[in-house]
Amino acid sequence: MRRALLHGAGGCLLASLLVSLAVAAPRMKVKVVVDDLATSELRVSIRIEGNEDSTLRLRGVPTYVDNPLAEARGEVVRDLGVWSGGDSLVARPEQAEDGESLWIVRGAGDEVLIQYTLHVDYVAGEKARNYPIHIPAMDPTRAWLTGNHVFVTPGFGADRVGDLLTPLQIDLSFSLADSLELFGPPSSVRFENLLQLLSLQFGVGEFELTQVELEGSQISAAVISNGPEELRPAEAKVLVSAVSGMLGQCLDLFGGAPFPAVNLYTFRSNGIGGLEGAFACQAYLPPSVDLTDRRAEKVRTFLAVVCHELVHTWIPIGLFAVEDPWFKEGVTSYYGFVLTARAGWIGPAETDRLFSGYGDQVFGEVELEAVSLSDPRIWYEEYSSESWRRLTYDRGHAVALLLDVHLRSETSNRKCLDDVMRLLYANHAGGSFTRGDLLASIEAATGVDSRGFFARYVDQTAAPTVREVDEAQRRAIKFGAYERE
Numbered sequence: 001m002r003r004a005l006l007h008g009a010g011g012c013l014l015a016s017l018l019v020s021l022a023v024a025a026p027r028m029k030v031k032v033v034v035d036d037l038a039t040s041e042l043r044v045s046i047r048i049e050g051n052e053d054s055t056l057r058l059r060g061v062p063t064y065v066d067n068p069l070a071e072a073r074g075e076v077v078r079d080l081g082v083w084s085g086g087d088s089l090v091a092r093p094e095q096a097e098d099g100e101s102l103w104i105v106r107g108a109g110d111e112v113l114i115q116y117t118l119h120v121d122y123v124a125g126e127k128a129r130n131y132p133i134h135i136p137a138m139d140p141t142r143a144w145l146t147g148n149h150v151f152v153t154p155g156f157g158a159d160r161v162g163d164l165l166t167p168l169q170i171d172l173s174f175s176l177a178d179s180l181e182l183f184g185p186p187s188s189v190r191f192e193n194l195l196q197l198l199s200l201q202f203g204v205g206e207f208e209l210t211q212v213e214l215e216g217s218q219i220s221a222a223v224i225s226n227g228p229e230e231l232r233p234a235e236a237k238v239l240v241s242a243v244s245g246m247l248g249q250c251l252d253l254f255g256g257a258p259f260p261a262v263n264l265y266t267f268r269s270n271g272i273g274g275l276e277g278a279f280a281c282q283a284y285l286p287p288s289v290d291l292t293d294r295r296a297e298k299v300r301t302f303l304a305v306v307c308h309e310l311v312h313t314w315i316p317i318g319l320f321a322v323e324d325p326w327f328k329e330g331v332t333s334y335y336g337f338v339l340t341a342r343a344g345w346i347g348p349a350e351t352d353r354l355f356s357g358y359g360d361q362v363f364g365e366v367e368l369e370a371v372s373l374s375d376p377r378i379w380y381e382e383y384s385s386e387s388w389r390r391l392t393y394d395r396g397h398a399v400a401l402l403l404d405v406h407l408r409s410e411t412s413n414r415k416c417l418d419d420v421m422r423l424l425y426a427n428h429a430g431g432s433f434t435r436g437d438l439l440a441s442i443e444a445a446t447g448v449d450s451r452g453f454f455a456r457y458v459d460q461t462a463a464p465t466v467r468e469v470d471e472a473q474r475r476a477i478k479f480g481a482y483e484r485e
Contacts, residue, residue, distance in 0.1 A: 026050040026156060030172045030197070034180060034204050040121040046114040048154060056082075056108045057155040058091065059163065060101025073121045077101070077152060080116040084109040103152075116152060153194050164195040165320065165432050172197065176204060183207045183224050184263050184280040191278075192430045196258075199317045201277030203265065210236050212244050214251075220261045221247055224280070230267050235291035239266065239306075245343035246307045250314065252485075253339065253418055254425040258318030264306060272298065274305045276312030283309055294345075303345045308336030319425055320432040326373035326458065327438075329382070330396020334404070335421075341482035351482045355401075355473050359466040361394040373399060373458045374435075398469045399457045405472040406453055407446050408479045415446035416481065 027050050033043040060077060082089045082105050091103040105112075155163040170191040174182055183203035191197045203224060212221035223239050225231045231239065243264055251257060263280040274283035285291075285302045293299055311332045321327035337354055340346050368391050371377065381388045404417035423445040424433060433441070435454075442450045457464060464472075476482070 025167045025169055026052070027169045028154075028171070030151070030170060031175060032150075032172070033175045035177050037180070037205060040119060042118040042120065042150070044116055044118055044151065046152070046154070048112040048114070049110070051108055051110055051112050051154075053156070054106065054108050056105040056112065058082075058103040058105060058114070059153050059155060060103065074119060076119055078117045078119055080152070081114070082108075083113045084111060112154075114152065114154070118150065150200070151197060153198065164198070165193055165322070167431075168193055170194070170197050172200070174202075180204050181206075183209060184265075185259075185261065185278075189279070195320060196278050196317060196430075199276070199278040201265070201275075201280040201282070203280070207265075210240050212240050212247070214244060214247055217248075217251060218260070219247075219251075219257045222261075222263045224263055224265045226267060231291070238291045238294075239264070242303050242306060242343070242345055243310070245345070246310050246339055249307075249339040249342050250310055253335065253421055254314050254319075255422050256425065256429065258313060258430060262310065262313055264310070266306075272302050272305055274309040276309045276317065278313070278317050281309035281312060300346050300350060304337055304340045307340040307343070307345075308332055311335045311339065314425065318429055321438065322432045323435040324374060324438065324458065325376065325378035325382070326392045326396035326399065329392040330373070330398075331400045331417075331421075333393055333397035334400035334417075338482055342484045344484075348477070348482075351477060352473075355398065355469050358394065358398060358469050361390050362398070362463050363466075369463075370461050372461050395463050398464050398472075401476060402457060402464055402468065402472045403450070403453060404481060405475050405479070406450070407442070407448055408481070409475070410448045411446055413479050415448075416479075419445040 026048055029047040029049075031045045033045075035041075035043075080091055080103065082091050082103075084107065087107070089105050089107050091105050094102040094104055096102055153163065156166040156168070157163045168191070170193075171188070172185075172191065173188045176182055181204070183205075185200065185202055191200075206226075207224050208227040208230075210223045212223060214221055221243060223231075223236060223243055225236070247262060259279050261279050265280055265282040267282070267284050268287045269284040270286060272283075272285050272289075274281060283302065283306045285298070289296065289298045289302065291299055291302070312328075315321075315332050315335075316328045337346070337351065341351050368387055371391060373392070373396055378388070378392060382392055383389060400417070407420070408416045420438075420442050423441045424438070427433075427441070428437065439450055439454070442448060
């Protein structure tokens with residue numbers, strides 16, 4: 001039996017309104033030490049330089065209350081210590097109304113050192129049991145995945161959005177025992193904000209890595225698994241080919257990549273699903289699915305999920321929509337299928353049926369009929385139930401389709417949502433954009449004033465009708481939205 005430790009920070013991010021961000025850019029040096037997997041412990045140190053606030057608010061582990069969380073067996077953060085100017089400071093524990101663990105530190109100077117031990121012995125939490133997502137934490141014979149349970153983070157903004165998006169210089173390094181190997185990111189990496197740090201996924205232990213060739217690209221990619229018991233060599237070959245084509249489509253769409261490496265962890269579990277991350281994302285499939293059978297519907301579904309998680313590397317981790325909570329899953333769902341089709345892994349028959357269940361999925365959810373796609377509650381509730389999930393994954397997906405078709409129709413198919421995404425990434429890569437930025441980018445990229453579209457489909461509570469969605473999908477196919485350029 002192989003022992004391995006896999007960490008990740010998922011994409012269930014909280015946001016509301018854009019806050020004013022600090023002008024200065026504090027620097028953080030973060031070090032993660034793993035001595036022995038058998039202890040289920042990590043040692044973490046965070047050195048802050050350029051701190052301007054004498055009172056530090058440390059957000060605990062886990063960070064985001066809406067993530068499908070694992071539950072710890074025992075205390076997670078242990079031996080927390082804070083020092084500044086050679087003095088030991090008191091970290092006073094508090095608990096926010098939403099249950100998040102906080103520590104308040106007073107008397108902090110320009111330089112602050114935070115050290116703690118993280119105990120990562122987890123079991124399935126209540127949210128994980130009630131939500132259709134499975135992560136390796138649920139099967140420790142393979143690996144541990146702790147979601148957002150890695151870093152205690154200082155807050156430099158006015159609220160959680162400010163904390164996530166405040167520009168920082170974060171240098172992260174790993175120190176591992178000689179017998180251990182790191183998978184995913186390099187041993188030293190730089191991030192531009194806490195959102196990127198908290199989205200990091202990395203593996204430590206015994207994994208099997210298959211390099212993905214990306215011709216003419218400056219980024220590296222790999223498929224990572226626990227070996228032949230997860231993916232047979234023939235299946236790994238199929239997945240490597242799929243990831244290569246999908247990443248190529250992502251790079252063509254956005255015009256660049258937020259990180260120098262984009263990897264895929266894959267494992268077997270019940271159902272099909274995935275989880276995004278910086279430097280690596282995850283996707284899982286049932287033991288009975290044979291990836292070499294391209295005719296099988298579950299194979300095509302799994303590959304579309306893989307592409308969805310790869311797109312998440314850009315949205316929201318590399319490009320965060322602070323005033324449009326539907327964007328994260330709605331636009332990603334749209335491009336997950338579009339790029340899978342352009343890469344040649346789903347065909348016309350599959351694209352034609354993509355919205356066949358739209359009416360059943362979206363209508364009849366009485367409690368959500370009064371919720372618009374710009375409602376900030378989405379950030380807190382999106383993963384609380386299947387109903388809220390459908391609001392962005394299904395209704396948001398439909399609105400992204402309608403937006404693309406709207407832009408293609410207004411420009412006689414000369415411009416489309418692709419042009420908007422490329423311009424957004426060129427201007428806001430590694431950061432965030434507001435609704436104003438989004439509308440301006442649409443007009444700059446396509447010449448279309450989309451304010452009326454957003455008023456009708458995003459800011460009002462009524463969902464697009466089945467007829468509207470069916471007609472939009474028909475026109476998208478006719479326009480060639482799902483075809484390679």
